[in-house]
Amino acid sequence: MPGQLIYGVAFNTNTWGSQPTGQPGPYESLNFGVTTPAPGIGTNPLTGTAYWNTAAASNYTDGGAGGVGTFRPDTGWSYSGAIGLDASAAPKHPDRVRC
Numbered sequence: 001m002p003g004q005l006i007y008g009v010a011f012n013t014n015t016w017g018s019q020p021t022g023q024p025g026p027y028e029s030l031n032f033g034v035t036t037p038a039p040g041i042g043t044n045p046l047t048g049t050a051y052w053n054t055a056a057a058s059n060y061t062d063g064g065a066g067g068v069g070t071f072r073p074d075t076g077w078s079y080s081g082a083i084g085l086d087a088s089a090a091p092k093h094p095d096r097v098r099c
Contacts, residue, residue: 006051008071050077 011017014024053071057064061076 008051008053010053046073048077049073049075 011027012019012021013028014021015028051071051073053069054060055069057068060066060068060074062074066072
């Protein structure tokens with residue numbers, strides 16, 4: 001595994017995503033949890049930074065100067081995303097290289 005991992009979560013809703021469904025529903029505004037406490041042992045977060053992809057230039061701290069519609073860093077965030085990974089629990093696939 002690399003020493004650093006940046007991850008994203010993507011999904012389609014009625015009007016958003018790589019292939020919007022065109023179907024209204026409760027999933028229109030799916031979100032994922034974030035944490036305000038500092039991440040635990042073994043982490044190296046970029047404090048105040050989040051990576052995301054939005055088409056709205058005004059959502060970025062730089063007003064979209066760094067581009068829109070691409071997965072990129074944004075500053076000025078007061079919280080960090082937090083996940084746990086356990087590579088040892090991943091199923092073995094002969095066609096995939098394990099790190």
